Amino acid sequence: VLLESDEEPGGPSQSPEAVDWWIQHLGLTWEDKNILLNEGKWLNDKHIEAAMEILKTQFPHLKGLNPPHKCQPQKNQQGKWHYLHRLPQAISDAVQIHHTGESHWVTSFQTKGRVFLLDSARIRGNKKYNAPESLQIQLSSMYATKGRNLEICIPDIMRQSLGNCGVHAIANAVYLCIYGQAPTNITFRMGMRQHLVTCLENGMFTEFKFSRNSEKLSSSECAFLTIEINCPCRLPNFFDDMIQCDNCKLWFHYKCQNIPDIQQIEERAKFFCSSCKTETPNLPIPRLLTL
Numbered sequence: 001v002l003l004e005s006d007e008e009p010g011g012p013s014q015s016p017e018a019v020d021w022w023i024q025h026l027g028l029t030w031e032d033k034n035i036l037l038n039e040g041k042w043l044n045d046k047h048i049e050a051a052m053e054i055l056k057t058q059f060p061h062l063k064g065l066n067p068p069h070k071c072q073p074q075k076n077q078q079g080k081w082h083y084l085h086r087l088p089q090a091i092s093d094a095v096q097i098h099h100t101g102e103s104h105w106v107t108s109f110q111t112k113g114r115v116f117l118l119d120s121a122r123i124r125g126n127k128k129y130n131a132p133e134s135l136q137i138q139l140s141s142m143y144a145t146k147g148r149n150l151e152i153c154i155p156d157i158m159r160q161s162l163g164n165c166g167v168h169a170i171a172n173a174v175y176l177c178i179y180g181q182a183p184t185n186i187t188f189r190m191g192m193r194q195h196l197v198t199c200l201e202n203g204m205f206t207e208f209k210f211s212r213n214s215e216k217l218s219s220s221e222c223a224f225l226t227i228e229i230n231c232p233c234r235l236p237n238f239f240d241d242m243i244q245c246d247n248c249k250l251w252f253h254y255k256c257q258n259i260p261d262i263q264q265i266e267e268r269a270k271f272f273c274s275s276c277k278t279e280t281p282n283l284p285i286p287r288l289l290t291l
Helices: 030-035 045-058 131-143 165-179 192-202 264-266 274-279
Strands: 019-025 094-101 107-109 114-118 152-153 186-188 209-211 223-225 242-244 251-253
Touching: 030 045, 030 192, 045 094, 045 152, 045 165, 045 192, 094 131, 094 165, 094 209, 107 165, 107 223, 114 131, 114 165, 131 152, 165 192, 251 274
Parallel strands: 114 152
Antiparallel strands: 094 107, 107 114, 152 223, 186 209, 242 251
């Protein structure tokens, strides 16, 4: 699973006229089509974004469906997270495909105030789910509310074969857009890649053919993920070092309070957040610790 931004430079870029286009308005070449038709070949962000663009036009009432590579958090040279282009917050029904940052595609959705994550590599019945930090940041940005932990349900769904996470992520997203619920009791039939090619060529998605399972799954078979969030920015606590305001007692990321140096706070006896300093101007100025 390769993001285009992860590729090594391949020399000077080609002009649009020199590219061997398959579907030019979606940015797809014949090489991209060959990848789709080659079982086990990993889909990259161009395939995912082409599918998202069609779904966004086809289902305008749904939030999300954003280009994943433009909303990918990164780590700097110091190992700190930074997030230049956050996924917009979705306050209503939404669908999104995510690159986890660890060579894997998954699909999330929100309906009736609940958030679900569909991971086709998850082993059925496994109650533990270890989400990469990059994925947790994306989910928090999109679904978390101010200063509250984010609870996510991961239901059992059809498992992928090797190299097919991108195909399943798209098939799951299409099912969600059409039916508004998780594909928990279905099995996608053979020919998923050819169906994806056909839909991209037609510029419209129809459901991936599936069979209903005789054994129905209950909600108790879901795994659950809790992302701890205290800062009003709605990003996870691990996103940056945190500090507690001595007045309102809320916790904040250093970045969110424009604190460039941890030493500046460690030397102070008290810390007041920007809101408290604005709303309560008579707060005492923090003094330096006396050793």
